[in-house]
Amino acid sequence: MRTIALRYAENFAPNEGTIAAHQQVIDAIGYVWYGKLGNPISDKVAGEILQSQDPMILLIHSGAQGRYWAHIEGIQRAMPTDGIPSYYRGMAEKFKCWFKVYAFEKASKNVMGQCVVASSQKLLTSASRYSMSPYFIIEYTEE
Numbered sequence: 001m002r003t004i005a006l007r008y009a010e011n012f013a014p015n016e017g018t019i020a021a022h023q024q025v026i027d028a029i030g031y032v033w034y035g036k037l038g039n040p041i042s043d044k045v046a047g048e049i050l051q052s053q054d055p056m057i058l059l060i061h062s063g064a065q066g067r068y069w070a071h072i073e074g075i076q077r078a079m080p081t082d083g084i085p086s087y088y089r090g091m092a093e094k095f096k097c098w099f100k101v102y103a104f105e106k107a108s109k110n111v112m113g114q115c116v117v118a119s120s121q122k123l124l125t126s127a128s129r130y131s132m133s134p135y136f137i138i139e140y141t142e143e
Contacts, residue, residue: 002048005058005115005124006036006135014087019059019068019104021085031102033080034059034070035088035095038134045137046075057099058107058115058138060128067107074100115140 014021025032049055049072059068076098083100084092108114115124115138124138 001052001140002118003052003055003057003138003140004041004045004049004135005060005112005128005138007060007062007128009062012087012091014085019066021087022101023104025083025085026102026104029083031073031083031100033084034099034101035084035092036097036099036135037094038096040077040097041075041135050075056105058111058140060112065109067109067111069105069107070099070101071103071105072099072101076100111140114142 008018010017016024022032022034049057054071055073056069056071059066059070061067077096078098079092079095080098080100088095112125112128113123115136116122117124117127118137118139120127124136127136
């Protein structure tokens, strides 16, 4: 499966953390928009992700062990009008790409060893250590 891996941090998150804050919105309305700072992913990559049988992206906690699959049903560049966590409100215009998430799933501990970065053909485990890139286009193979 071809998808992306996005780094995330807790810099702006509320005390409960990024994933928990997003999960609260899912629990309330059935989905949440997860924003990506910086440049959006390309339309081509977005299309490839959404064509998967179960579209999802991998979220990697920078500097920690948290790894989550975000199951998605949409990708857009326009800022959503609803379904975003309240802590995003003051900075939502900084996000240039939005993923409509309907479920989070904790990824296996070795998930990064199952992902190959498309551009370098290196395992995500090593590529993410030596790169400052906020996201990677990956090929994921389940064991």
